[in-house]
Amino acid sequence: MSAVADLDAVLAEAETAIAQAPNAQALAEVRAGFLGKKGSVAAVLRGIGALAPEERGPAGQAANQAKVQIEAWVDARKNGLAAAAESQSLADHHLDVTLPGAASRVGHLHPITQVERDMCAFFQGLGYSVEDGPEVESDWNNFGALNFPEDHPARDVQDTFFVKDSTNVLRTHTSPVQVRAMSQLEPPFRFIVPGRVYRYDLDPTHYPMFHQIEGFCVGENVSLGDLKGTLYAFARHLFGPQAELRFRAHFFPFTEPSAEMDVSWGEGWLEWGGCGMIHPRVLQNCGIDPDRWQGFAFGMALDRAAMIRSAIPNIQLLFDGDVRVLEQF
Numbered sequence: 001m002s003a004v005a006d007l008d009a010v011l012a013e014a015e016t017a018i019a020q021a022p023n024a025q026a027l028a029e030v031r032a033g034f035l036g037k038k039g040s041v042a043a044v045l046r047g048i049g050a051l052a053p054e055e056r057g058p059a060g061q062a063a064n065q066a067k068v069q070i071e072a073w074v075d076a077r078k079n080g081l082a083a084a085a086e087s088q089s090l091a092d093h094h095l096d097v098t099l100p101g102a103a104s105r106v107g108h109l110h111p112i113t114q115v116e117r118d119m120c121a122f123f124q125g126l127g128y129s130v131e132d133g134p135e136v137e138s139d140w141n142n143f144g145a146l147n148f149p150e151d152h153p154a155r156d157v158q159d160t161f162f163v164k165d166s167t168n169v170l171r172t173h174t175s176p177v178q179v180r181a182m183s184q185l186e187p188p189f190r191f192i193v194p195g196r197v198y199r200y201d202l203d204p205t206h207y208p209m210f211h212q213i214e215g216f217c218v219g220e221n222v223s224l225g226d227l228k229g230t231l232y233a234f235a236r237h238l239f240g241p242q243a244e245l246r247f248r249a250h251f252f253p254f255t256e257p258s259a260e261m262d263v264s265w266g267e268g269w270l271e272w273g274g275c276g277m278i279h280p281r282v283l284q285n286c287g288i289d290p291d292r293w294q295g296f297a298f299g300m301a302l303d304r305a306a307m308i309r310s311a312i313p314n315i316q317l318l319f320d321g322d323v324r325v326l327e328q329f
């Protein structure tokens with residue numbers, strides 16, 4: 001057999017082996033089997049020296065062509081394998097971009113925050129500003145300036161959380177912000193104070209931390225009638241046009257006369273807060289001339305309004321943070 005015929009046989013063999021190589025590693029082995037130092041082509045080349053001189057040239061040429069041809073088949077197969085591997089990988093990691101995503105849960109405002117914002121919007125519509133003060137408050141602002149006598153029962157440890165040395169307390173009501181605001185505002189003015197307050201009390205309608213909203217209006221001709229009109233408008237805004245108020249004569253050190261106020265929204269009466277005409281001594285304590293200026297004040301439980309509006313039977317449900325409860329509002 002001639003060297004050229006040998007090469008033809010080698011090429012035929014190579015073509016099949018290359019086409020059948022199942023992966024890149026097998027292909028590299030096949031390539032070495034034909035083109036490596038001990039490969040079939042090299043074996044043919046080694047035999048060339050034994051050929052007649054006129055046969056050597058064509059045989060060498062044919063061997064080189066065979067190398068080029070095998071190299072080309074190997075490259076083509078390599079590309080084919082890579083492309084197949086890539087489409088396999090794409091198929092394996094198929095991503096369906098049309099699948100609906102996992103919906104994230106949307107939160108909402110806490111029922112207390114909802115009511116508080118509603119209350120603020122109502123009073124801002126009447127020209128009230130919204131004032132703020134600290135929850136750790138001086139004994140003077142919380143009690144003294146508001147005309148509480150030294151031995152007033154509200155100062156009793158059963159109601160008040162004292163802070164360390166007893167000159168500061170956790171504010172027991174939003175009324176101390178009256179004192180703070182009066183020192184900054186020039187009469188006439190009117191403002192509300194929504195905020196957290198603290199008392200040592202725990203049952204289905206009381207919690208050691210709760211919320212109040214304070215109202216304060218100072219002018220030259222502010223009357224008890226203005227107070228009642230304002231509170232009626234407020235109650236009807238919150239609870240609907242059927243809401244009724246009931247005023248019971250009461251005592252607060254910082255108002256005179258004073259009343260406690262109950263609200264009915266169609267199902268009995270609930271104590272809601274206190275109110276009255278600002279005591280002249282409170283105005284005086286805060287540098288406002290009581291002979292010229294007078295006004296009214298009120299303070300009520302904000303949490304109760306949220307409980308009424310959302311029919312929540314127990315105040316603790318408002319503060320437990322149980323999403324199953326809160327998401328209903």
Ligand code: DAH
Binds near residue numbers: 172296
């Ligand atoms: N601060 C009172 C309380 O917490 C509520 C109150 C009553 C506020 C009468 C007032 C008021 O401004 O005039 O019990």
